[in-house]
Amino acid sequence: MSELSKTKEMNRRAFFRLTGAALAALTAAGCVPVPPKPVEPTPPVTFNPEPIAEALKKIENTKSEIERFIPDKTYLDEAAKLSI
Numbered sequence: 034m035s036e037l038s039k040t041k042e043m044n045r046r047a048f049f050r051l052t053g054a055a056l057a058a059l060t061a062a063g064c065v066p067v068p069p070k071p072v073e074p075t076p077p078v079t080f081n082p083e084p085i086a087e088a089l090k091k092i093e094n095t096k097s098e099i100e101r102f103i104p105d106k107t108y109l110d111e112a113a114k115l116s117i
Contacts (some may be wrong), residue, residue: 043051101107 099109100106
């Protein structure tokens with residue numbers, strides 16, 4: 034039997050026990066907020082290799098043009114080292 038039903042009046046211990054349980058229930062209920070709307074899934078990432086291929090092609094074309102005008106490759110190697 035609970036203490037409340039024995040005495041028909043609430044003593045200090047029963048009061049604190051009931052208020053503690055009520056506060057714990059309210060705290061637990063307030064900890065989990067309900068999201069306002071469902072979260073939309075992120076779209077899948079698509080990879081487009083065309084811009085990269087175009088950039089590499091431009092680099093190769095520029096490199097071949099430079100090699101036509103500079104017969105000695107040592108200058109190209111030094112320029113490449115300095116550019117890094």
